[in-house]
Amino acid sequence: MSALSILTCRPGDPAFYRFLQVPGNVYPDLKERMPLLHAPDLKNVHVAWVAMQGGQPVGRLAFYLNPALKYQDGPAACIGSYECVDNPEVALMLLNDASQLAKDAGCKWLIGPMDRSTWNGYRFSTDHSHPNFTMEPYHHLYYNDQFLANGFEVIGEYVSNLSEDLTVNLEAHEQARAQYLQAGARIRHMDMSRLTEELGRVADLCLEAFSGNFLYTPITREAFVQKYLAVKNLIDPEWVWLVEDEQGMLQALYFAVKDHLDPLNQTIIVKTVARRKGSPFKGIIRFLTSELKLQMQMTGHSRMVHAFMYSDNTSADISGDFAGKPYKRYALYARSLKG
Known part of the structure; x- marks a missing residue:
């Protein structure tokens, strides 16, 4: 298996197209799923990372530093627009590197998925028991496992309730x-x-x-x-x-x-x-x-x-x-x- 590497870019960079290519390698039904994916907050991306393997983009995340974002006892950074193939090594590289960058920036926590704030896309779906509805994002369920396997824990649980009454x-x-x-x-x-x-x-x-x-x-x-x-x-x-x-x-x-x-x-x-x-x-x-x-x-x-x-x-x-x-x-x- 070819080696993994991280491509660093930002919106507007010539290489940013690689960031945008990742969903095409993650979702076979891209045309159907693309409108349901989280879009980055382009104006506020601190840095974007693309995991490359064999010349192909196989994972990505956008890293944000929001000075107003706090969790528990300290400042927090966040990562959003996360997409990744079902490969634990790719997830490990992306999430560990993001954690180190957040720590170097003086943050006590790394939150995700969140595109800078709760005004933008955040949260992973934890089940696919029902079809997506309008304004609901789609993610592979294994993203939850990738986060949990790399030191993340659940800090917020959310629900969409259905009523026919x-x-x-x-x-x-x-x-x-x-x-x-x-x-x-x-x-x-x-x-x-x-x-x-x-x-x-x-x-x-x-x-x-x-x-x-x-x-x-x-x-x-x-x-x-x-x-x-x-x-x-x-x-x-x-x-x-x-x-x-x-x-x-x-x-x-x-x-x-x-x-x-x-x-x-x-x-x-x-x-x-x-x-x-x-x-x-x-x-x-x-x-x-x-x-x-x-x-x-x-x-x-x-x-x-x-x-x-x-x-x-x-x-x-x-x-x-x-x-x-x-x-x-x-x-x-x-x-x-x-x-």
């Missing part, structure tokens, strides 16, 4: 609507004619609402807006609810999308729910979930997936209230660099 207590729901309206709530869908402005307000809400989340680091309002403008083709205002108070301040967001990977067109994906801290509209997310169910009844959708919930997250409790059951699971890893 569209039952709504209409009397209680309309009573709640009347109470919210009386309290000054304005409940509406996203206005696509002024999408940039709408996304800016959503950014302000999410940056506050998620500030206490596990491994949260801030991004700029502009970066948030650009991230969602890049996927505006997935935004259907019919499935996005905004709740404002009498002063026009955004108090809650409920962002769902159709599952374009469902051949039967029966599934709605609940991607993001957020409520402003101290919002006067208690229970508004539960109310919006009922709004979603009623709309699904009218449009013929029968399945909803509450996606990517951290095990301690409030949204997991919300999904549980509506008879959701675990559908897909994911894990995030870290390696201690102490000692």
